Amino acid sequence: MTSEKNTALLEGLREAGTRPDRLIGLSRARQAGPTLICFGGIHGNEPAGVEALERVFAALGSDETVLSRGCFAGIRGNLPALKQGVRYIGEDLNRLWTIDGIKDILGKKETAKSLEEQELTEILRTIAQLLRSERPPFYFIDLHTTSSPTLPFITINDAVINRKFSNQFPVPVILGIEEYLEGPLLSYINELGYVSLGFESGQHLEENAVEHATDFVWLALRFAGLVENTADPDALQREIRLREASLGDQFFYEVFHRHALKDASQFRMAGGFRSFQRAPRGTLLAHDHGEPVYMRRNGLLFMPLYQKQGEEGFFLIRRIPKWALRFSVWLRRFRMQDALVLLPGVQWAQPGGDRLLINLRVARFFSKPFFHLLGYRSKRKDRTHLVLRNRERAARNDDYRETPWFRRSDAKS
Numbered sequence: 001m002t003s004e005k006n007t008a009l010l011e012g013l014r015e016a017g018t019r020p021d022r023l024i025g026l027s028r029a030r031q032a033g034p035t036l037i038c039f040g041g042i043h044g045n046e047p048a049g050v051e052a053l054e055r056v057f058a059a060l061g062s063d064e065t066v067l068s069r070g071c072f073a074g075i076r077g078n079l080p081a082l083k084q085g086v087r088y089i090g091e092d093l094n095r096l097w098t099i100d101g102i103k104d105i106l107g108k109k110e111t112a113k114s115l116e117e118q119e120l121t122e123i124l125r126t127i128a129q130l131l132r133s134e135r136p137p138f139y140f141i142d143l144h145t146t147s148s149p150t151l152p153f154i155t156i157n158d159a160v161i162n163r164k165f166s167n168q169f170p171v172p173v174i175l176g177i178e179e180y181l182e183g184p185l186l187s188y189i190n191e192l193g194y195v196s197l198g199f200e201s202g203q204h205l206e207e208n209a210v211e212h213a214t215d216f217v218w219l220a221l222r223f224a225g226l227v228e229n230t231a232d233p234d235a236l237q238r239e240i241r242l243r244e245a246s247l248g249d250q251f252f253y254e255v256f257h258r259h260a261l262k263d264a265s266q267f268r269m270a271g272g273f274r275s276f277q278r279a280p281r282g283t284l285l286a287h288d289h290g291e292p293v294y295m296r297r298n299g300l301l302f303m304p305l306y307q308k309q310g311e312e313g314f315f316l317i318r319r320i321p322k323w324a325l326r327f328s329v330w331l332r333r334f335r336m337q338d339a340l341v342l343l344p345g346v347q348w349a350q351p352g353g354d355r356l357l358i359n360l361r362v363a364r365f366f367s368k369p370f371f372h373l374l375g376y377r378s379k380r381k382d383r384t385h386l387v388l389r390n391r392e393r394a395a396r397n398d399d400y401r402e403t404p405w406f407r408r409s410d411a412k413s
């Protein structure tokens, strides 16, 4: 942290408007290389990620030789909400990151912005400055915790680079949650084409959640190539701890249902549910506005809500078979999707874009899983149309092509 390079980097960030308490830590090795940017506390009631990053930077700070190349930045999320220990003050900072929403916010006068809009602006400028001053490949990790007990897990937007990088961590991976959420930070970064992972390390305020996030960040430093294999003597222990915490579950899952909330204060989850729990059909899950909510389909319960703020009561997930994962990578390689517009009921949403508009009246034969295989994520536009967005078009595969994890083709992805 003492080199001149760090000073120049800090200076650049200060000029970009990054306040000192926005940075949990910043460390740049003498040798240029990849850049890892981690966020903690995007939700203010989830301080575990911040604490984990503080621990990692404290360990790095005493020894300049550990970080062998590249740049590592830790960014605090919602500062006012972190101070108060609440998820957000006025609106959820992790639901503001849509392209149109950001344009809107940046167009406002500073004084007209809400607290969370100010936070977004500063975080965005900080990211932009790091993208300008640092070297690719870039890796982004957003650290979170959940209100219910859970195995540690990764969430990603389904791009092949995300799958491959995630595959190295000994924890389960959830695909496709972004289809159900509007404007999470990581979806925005994903649209810029970079590897971006969410890591949910455990239940809020549990010591375990801090430890799992700490281990995860160390592994990410190693997998991204900033820290040599030999430079972290606890590397093996970290993998073992995470594998044990996730009970050996290293499968890929997809989200297929979201219980949306209009008003979280009117939602009460029934007691004792955890993430990844199998609940038989007919199980009473919750009460929403006094109405009972039952388990209606086969699947695993995911992120049941046990707090007063939030937009989702729970999700349902199911395992993705290995053949489907492999088949979809193969399909994407051949860009089969370009042939889709030849089919009836399928057209580009705008010329030269990355979105397809599907008329469901005509293209009845299409199913959501089919498009998922091709790398598309869908959002329903209206009753008869789906908008599909290609996750692969934006991906900066060339930035990552020479990394060991990109070239490795293994069983899981």
Ligand SMILES: [Zn+2]
Binding pocket: 043, 046, 144, 145
């Ligand atoms: Zn969160």
